[in-house]
Amino acid sequence: MGRFDIGLSPRGLTLLAGLLVLLIVLPWFAGDYLLTVLILIFYFAYVGQAWNVMMGFAGQLSLGHALYVGLAGYLTAVLFIDLGIGPWLGLLVAIPVTMVVGAVIGFLALRFGVTGVYFAILTIAFAEFARIGFDHLEIVNGSGGLFLPVAQHESVDFWLLRGAPVMFYYVMLAATVVALVLCRLLLKSRIGYYWLAIREDEEAARAAGIDTFRYKMGAIVVSAGMTAFGGMFYAFYYNNLFPEQIFSISRSIELIIGPIIGGLGTLLGPVVGAFLLTGLAESLNTVLAALGVDLPGAKQVLYGVCLLFVIIALPGGVWPWLARRLGLAEKGT
Amino acid sequence: MPAEIYLNVAVSGILTGLVYGLMALGLSVIFGVVRVVNFAHGEMMTVAMYLAVVCFSAFGLDPMIMLIPIAAVLFVLGYLLQKGVINAFVTGPESTQFLLMIAIAIIIVNVLLIIFGPDARGVQTSYAYDSFAVGPLLIDATKAYAAGASIVVAAALYAFFRFTLIGTAIRAAADNHTGALVVGLNVQHLYAVTFGLGAACVGAAGTMLILLIDVTPALGPAYTLLAFIIVITGGLGSMPGALLGGVLIGLTEAMAGLVFTPSAKSMFGFGILVLVLLFRPQGILGRKT
Amino acid sequence: MSALLSLVDVTKRFRGLVAVDQVSLDVAAGEICAVIGPNGAGKTTLFNMIAGGFAPDGGTITFAGQRIDGLSPDKICRRGIGRTFQLVRPFPGLSVEDNVIVGGLLHRTSVAAARERADDLLRHLDLHSKRHQRASSLTLPDRKRLEVARALATDPQLVLLDEVLAGLRPTESDRMVAVLKALNRDTRLTIVLIEHVMRAVMALASHIVVLHHGARIAGGSPETVVRDPAVIESYLGADTPL
Numbered sequence: 078m079g080r081f082d083i084g085l086s087p088r089g090l091t092l093l094a095g096l097l098v099l100l101i102v103l104p105w106f107a108g109d110y111l112l113t114v115l116i117l118i119f120y121f122a123y124v125g126q127a128w129n130v131m132m133g134f135a136g137q138l139s140l141g142h143a144l145y146v147g148l149a150g151y152l153t154a155v156l157f158i159d160l161g162i163g164p165w166l167g168l169l170v171a172i173p174v175t176m177v178v179g180a181v182i183g184f185l186a187l188r189f190g191v192t193g194v195y196f197a198i199l200t201i202a203f204a205e206f207a208r209i210g211f212d213h214l215e216i217v218n219g220s221g222g223l224f225l226p227v228a229q230h231e232s233v234d235f236w237l238l239r240g241a242p243v244m245f246y247y248v249m250l251a252a253t254v255v256a257l258v259l260c261r262l263l264l265k266s267r268i269g270y271y272w273l274a275i276r277e278d279e280e281a282a283r284a285a286g287i288d289t290f291r292y293k294m295g296a297i298v299v300s301a302g303m304t305a306f307g308g309m310f311y312a313f314y315y316n317n318l319f320p321e322q323i324f325s326i327s328r329s330i331e332l333i334i335g336p337i338i339g340g341l342g343t344l345l346g347p348v349v350g351a352f353l354l355t356g357l358a359e360s361l362n363t364v365l366a367a368l369g370v371d372l373p374g375a376k377q378v379l380y381g382v383c384l385l386f387v388i389i390a391l392p393g394g395v396w397p398w399l400a401r402r403l404g405l406a407e408k409g410t
Numbered sequence: 411m412p413a414e415i416y417l418n419v420a421v422s423g424i425l426t427g428l429v430y431g432l433m434a435l436g437l438s439v440i441f442g443v444v445r446v447v448n449f450a451h452g453e454m455m456t457v458a459m460y461l462a463v464v465c466f467s468a469f470g471l472d473p474m475i476m477l478i479p480i481a482a483v484l485f486v487l488g489y490l491l492q493k494g495v496i497n498a499f500v501t502g503p504e505s506t507q508f509l510l511m512i513a514i515a516i517i518i519v520n521v522l523l524i525i526f527g528p529d530a531r532g533v534q535t536s537y538a539y540d541s542f543a544v545g546p547l548l549i550d551a552t553k554a555y556a557a558g559a560s561i562v563v564a565a566a567l568y569a570f571f572r573f574t575l576i577g578t579a580i581r582a583a584a585d586n587h588t589g590a591l592v593v594g595l596n597v598q599h600l601y602a603v604t605f606g607l608g609a610a611c612v613g614a615a616g617t618m619l620i621l622l623i624d625v626t627p628a629l630g631p632a633y634t635l636l637a638f639i640i641v642i643t644g645g646l647g648s649m650p651g652a653l654l655g656g657v658l659i660g661l662t663e664a665m666a667g668l669v670f671t672p673s674a675k676s677m678f679g680f681g682i683l684v685l686v687l688l689f690r691p692q693g694i695l696g697r698k699t
Numbered sequence: 700m701s702a703l704l705s706l707v708d709v710t711k712r713f714r715g716l717v718a719v720d721q722v723s724l725d726v727a728a729g730e731i732c733a734v735i736g737p738n739g740a741g742k743t744t745l746f747n748m749i750a751g752g753f754a755p756d757g758g759t760i761t762f763a764g765q766r767i768d769g770l771s772p773d774k775i776c777r778r779g780i781g782r783t784f785q786l787v788r789p790f791p792g793l794s795v796e797d798n799v800i801v802g803g804l805l806h807r808t809s810v811a812a813a814r815e816r817a818d819d820l821l822r823h824l825d826l827h828s829k830r831h832q833r834a835s836s837l838t839l840p841d842r843k844r845l846e847v848a849r850a851l852a853t854d855p856q857l858v859l860l861d862e863v864l865a866g867l868r869p870t871e872s873d874r875m876v877a878v879l880k881a882l883n884r885d886t887r888l889t890i891v892l893i894e895h896v897m898r899a900v901m902a903l904a905s906h907i908v909v910l911h912h913g914a915r916i917a918g919g920s921p922e923t924v925v926r927d928p929a930v931i932e933s934y935l936g937a938d939t940p941l
Contacts, residue, residue: 138505189688193504194447198638199687202680205635209677267804267813274801277790284750284784286776286805286853326631330512337509374523374627381516388510389495 084407085400092405093345100250104243112242116314118355119249120307125335125347126256127303132333133342134260134269135296136276138193141200143328144207145175145301149308150318151217154225157237157313159216164238164313172305179301183294201326208324217318225316238313245314252306253348261344263299272296276342327377334380338387340394349396354380414546419668420661421547425557427660429618431653432560433633434640435567436611442647443584443604446496447504449511452633453518454609458484458616459625460522463531472535473617477559481613488609493602500601515634523627532624556618563614564653567607571649580604636676639683645696654695658682701764703728703889704749704780704857709758709768711744711913718744720913721758726857726906729887731879733900736910737934742893743785745910746859749891750782751775763856777805781855783846785862785893791835795826798834798845802852813852820848824878840871844878851882857889864896876902897935901925909934 085093104112124146131137152174153167182203186196212220233240238248263269271292274282279289312318322328339350358376365372391398400406437451448454461480465471473480491514499507540551571577583590583600590597623629636659644655659679667675686693702725711719719741726732734742748755751772760768767775776782781802790798796817803813803820821827824844829837834845843863850858860879864872876899882888894900900907900921907924909917911934917927924930 132505136505138508185684185688189691191687191691194508195642195687195691197508198642199684201635202683202687206677206680209680213671265810267808267810270797270801270804270810270813273793273797274790277792278788280772281784281788281790282801283772284776284782284788285802285849286773287801288773326635330516372524373528374520377520378517378524381513381520384509384513384516388506388513389498392506 086405086407088403089400089405089407097254104246109242112246114355114359116242116245116249118351119246119253120310120314120351121332121335121355122348122351123249123253123256123310124304124307124332125339125351126253126260127300127307128333129336129341129347130260130263130303131296131300133336133346134264134272134276135293136272136279137293137296138197139200139297139300140197140326140329140333141202141204142300142304142332143324143326144200144204145179145304146308146311146328146332147204147207147211147318147320147323148178149175149305150312150323151211151223151308153309154223154312154318155217158223158225163236164309165236168306168309171309172302175305175308176298176302179297180294183297187290187293201329204324204326204329208320211320211324214320217320220320223318225313227316245310249310252310256303257344257348259303264344268292268295273342331380334384338383338395340396343394343396346394346396349399350394353395354383357383416665416668418547418549419664421549422553423661423664424657425549425553425660426622426664427657428557428560428653429615429622429656430636430640430660431656432564432618433612433615434637434644434652434656435564435649436608436615437637438641438644438647438649438652439567439611440605440608441641442649443580444492444496444500444601445504446492446500446605447508447511448605448608449508449634450515450518450630451608451612451637452635453515453522453630454484454488455612455616455619455633456522456625456627456630457487457518458613459620459629460526460531461613462617462620463533463625466533466535473533473620474555474559477563477614477617480617481563481610484613484616485606485610487606489602489606491609492605493598496605497598497601515630519627519630522630526627528626528628530624530626533620535621538621552621556621559618560615563611564649567611568649570607576600576603632676636679639679641693642691643682643686643693645693648693648695651693651695655693702726703730703763704891705759705761706745706749707759707761709745709748709755709760711741711748711753712756717913719748719755719910722910722913722915723758724908724915724918726889726891728856728889729883730905731883731890731892731903732906732908733904734891734893734908734910735895735897735900735934736916739912740910741913742910743861744913746782746861746891746893749775750780750859776853776855779854779856780859781850781853781857782859783843783850783861783863785865787839787842787846789834789837789842789845789849791833793834794831795834795837795845796821796830799848799852802849805853816852817848820851823882824848825874840867840875843867844875847875847878851888855888857891860890860892860894862893862895864894864899872896872899875899879903 128139128142131139149171152171153164156162156167156170157164186199191199211217217223233244235244271287274285274287275289275292283289335350335354336347338353340346357379361376361379365375387394433455437448440446440448458480462473462476465476466473499510537551542549542551542554571581579595580600583595583597587597640655640659641652643658645651662678663675666678704726706722706724708721708723709719710721722745736742747753749760751770754769759766762778762780767778799817799820800810800813803816807813818827821830824847826841826844826848837845847863864875867875879890880903883890904921907921908915909924909930916933917924917930925935
């Protein structure tokens with residue numbers, strides 16, 4: 078799965094630049110519906126990228142990433158509702174806290190030699206812990222749900238993240254771009270090389286002098302911290318939080334499907350995956366609506382089938398295959 | 411609270427735990443032999459549960475009668491799944507297999523959701539409210555039957571592996587894949603049979619569980635998780651461990667539900683899981699690899 | 700002059716089986732020392748203890764004056780001991796160049812500097828033309844040279860080579876021997892190698908240690924060792940051409 082990253086050929090770079098420009102000017106002529114779909118795509122591209130850091134780069138499978146989304150979401154929400162602290166300031170608390178939680182899980186797992194599938198199950202356990210725990214937590218209103226005051230649609234308050242879809246659109250677009258740039262810098266740095274080495278063969282990495290514990294912890298912590306922003310966005314965009322939903326294992330799985338289908342370990346994989354999946358899902362919804370049929374669960378079946386298809390037929394992911402086919406890949410990759 | 415209540419709840423927990431144990435047994439067998447982590451285990455059980463519901467509501471067939479047929483259907487499904495899809499990935503990286511099973515799990519859950527809807531479905535047998543009085547205990551008939559059937563199925567599985575030729579062949583293949591190939595065993599077929607058997611266990615467990623619990627599509631992932639907790643606690647790859655783990659989890663769940671709030675009872679399961687993973691990853695009866 | 704690497708009475712037991720039985724050996728800086736012996740003699744176990752795979756049950760291992768027994772593999776690499784594996788383990792999904800860059804990053808913080816070092820080593824080991832190929836697509840001899848390059852990129856003082864010539868044809872084997880000899884001569888790299896190819900051992904080693912059933916049965920210069928009757932009986936055989 079997902080090895081060798083795909084460098085972009087000149088054609089590919091031009092295409093990416095063009096796409097970026099298009100996305101920037103899109104709100105001028107696109108309706109709210111398209112914007113909300115794209116916001117969803119960017120959200121999944123962003124958290125998918127955050128997860129990709131841990132799995133695609135460092136090879137640690139986390140199936141409980143919803144834990145970080147939920148923690149950060151609830152933290153920033155409570156800070157806003159109870160103390161009037163805006164989301165951006167709230168992040169200054171939420172990100173470190175989430176990173177610490179990630180560090181604790183990572184430490185427990187690595188110190189006690191919990192790896193591979195067992196590690197994945199451990200991450201599930203922690204997310205479930207949070208789900209049940211928050212269900213009983215008074216300060217967040219437990220299973221009753223936490224609601225943010227919905228502000229006026231017209232006034233755009235960037236500081237408090239209250240406003241029209243357009244604002245959220247740009248915030249999430251910017252976040253996705255920043256995440257991509259950050260990941261690229263990481264990948265090409267010493268840290269990135271060490272992560273890839275650990276992913277490929279941990280014992281050989283150790284023999285080359287790499288302190289695998291330190292770098293695996295680094296990946297876990299960076300991934301958690303990145304995901305925290307996604308959590309904050311979720312809280313302030315949807316304006317309601319329920320433990321059953323935000324910590325649920327289906328959420329954790331939902332956010333990993335994009336990067337896997339797009340291309341694990343590649344830079345653009347999560348983005349391509351998010352576009353593909355959400356695009357397919359919306360098309361499916363449109364078709365079903367046109368037929369007058371309401372099939373809850375159809376979207377997930379589609380996701381499952383896509384995942385199955387990619388695992389069986391395109392193990393490197395759609396993006397590497399697509400890039401090579403369309404001549405977007407750098408020569409030699 | 412009077413002691414009888416604790417006792418009754420404990421016994422009830424143990425009996426339910428035996429059914430859980432049978433479900434986990436299937437997972438353990440699959441992992442122990444084929445080395446595949448079946449993340450769709452609970453989902454496969456819900457398939458069996460829904461089959462039992464349909465047989466009962468459409469044809470009036472009691473789950474106890476349908477135990478063997480449904481287990482057989484699940485056997486075939488498991489066999490085909492292993493031979494057709496999973497086998498290609500047995501030698502690959504374990505994360506790929508895991509993700510493959512996750513994909514299958516997602517598909518099963520949501521297909522069931524489409525077919526049956528999200529509402530709970532159950533089975534109301536004529537003996538649903540019967541109970542046996544044994545000294546101070548009042549034991550539900552359904553729980554007793556379910557637990558009894560689970561023990562019988564587990565024993566049958568044990569006998570199969572111990573005393574039949576094909577069972578021995580499977581154990582050989584589990585011990586040494588290459589060695590088995592070298593002596594001419596059709597390992598692919600044996601793996602498929604094993605997966606089928608694991609599925610049959612889960613099918614039997616599901617057919618019994620429907621007597622105790624109503625089924626919804628969301629039950630699948632919840633029971634997959636439970637199966638993992640049981641198997642890891644009891645010892646991955648250990649058959650008695652799976653049953654022991656099941657009883658343990660059934661007991662703690664029941665007692666926790668009694669002493670604390672019912673909704674927090676699964677937290678205990680997770681607590682045990684974390685402790686086991688950290689301090690005794692091979693489980694109670696497992697062997698250190 | 701004290702030895703660079705010193706093993707004193709190193710012992711390892713695996714559940715009742717004594718794999719390494721009180722083995723002592725000294726390797727001087729700049730020396731090429733070969734550890735030979737029949738299969739199962741404990742050679743790779745010995746290597747694994749030096750490289751940090753597991754700790755010895757008894758005895759001490761000292762490197763550059765400091766105890767290293769029981770340290771983790773990455774710490775040992777950072778102290779200056781590089782190693783290759785008996786069954787080669789390159790990073791399969793990474794390019795040849797990236798493989799060596801990973802090694803080079805140990806003592807360099809910039810990727811560019813590591814790349815320079817990597818390219819230099821790849822040229823030495825005749826892999827430069829294949830540097831952008833994926834490691835998994837290489838032939839066995841190339842993969843062996845890649846592992847050597849990666850180990851060398853960590854700038855070790857001493858390198859442990861575990862059957863680095865196994866599976867190579869005579870011409871490839873001679874090539875590798877020439878490279879190792881040149882490295883030892885030009886950079887004073889200390890080499891300890893496990894080898895079965897006696898021709899190479901005789902060409903390279905200035906010091907040979909012979910293990911049998913976990914114990915050291917002979918040691919010294921190549922000439923004395925190959926004439927030692929115990930060695931001939933247990934390993935070489937009377938007709939071994941030298």
